[in-house]
Amino acid sequence: MRLFKPKPCLYFSTEYFLGLCEKGPRSSFDCNKYRKIRDKLLEEKIVKPSYIKEPEPATWDDFRLVHSKNYVEKLKDPMFLAKILFLDYANPFDTDIIDFFKYVTGGTIQTFFSAYQDKTVCFNLGGGYHHAKKDKGEGFCPVNDVAIAIVKLFKKYGEMKVLVIDLDYHHGNGTATIFEKNENVFTFSIHRDNWDTINKKNNMDILLPDGTEDSEYLLQLKYYLPEVFDKFNPDFVVYIAGSDIHIDDSFGTFNISTEGVLERDKFVYNFVKQQNLPMGVVAGGGYGKDSWKLYYNFIKWVYKGD
């Protein structure tokens, strides 16, 4: 049961289109994923068009809040970006790849701002590039939009305790590394594989095996998440609702059902609302032609109920 019905708060731009499909054999990516979510929300009248806000793109200066000056300079080269994204080819004059990340990062920044300001839940219909580190992009993530948006939140509203609940199939190694020395950011992740060892006091990593099913996954989440809240007592929550935990995902190896993904999202939402905390949600990973439906299901439930 949904505990609280918020006023819709969503960020989407038609610039949320990464033309990977045109630039290489990326069959796992659904290049129209974010747009499909927006279209279905409007078609089913879950939200009115006026509730979907267009973000301002993030700037190079925003990127430099988290990434090194030298690394941000490299990002200006489309050929460098293409390597991070495993593209076979990039036009050296092509700026649309970095523009995509500027818009999505702008969306995550404004999602967090709106959620915090209005003490509510807001969604970015994209984002969650949690592998990017200070000096390095990896796993299709050139910039860490989540980390940038957290630092922007601190700059605008002052330091506060931020809990990142990262339930993407992959480990949120970039975010955890970026905030390794910052005790105001707690990173909680349930995932399949560890890409890095995190030496962070405020971090909890739960590793689950291939084939993990709904019951085991939800048991771990429902056991550990309340413990993290008790221990850390956050002021703001970030939720990376990666849907690559789903059984049909092209990359993931868990066996989580469609109902299981939604139950995960419902649990996180209700738990955070019970604490009366604002929450910014980003899409995270999710690969395959039907992956968009999983994030859509969550947003639909938040605004329409059971």
Ligand SMILES: [Zn+2]
């Ligand atoms: Zn992932």
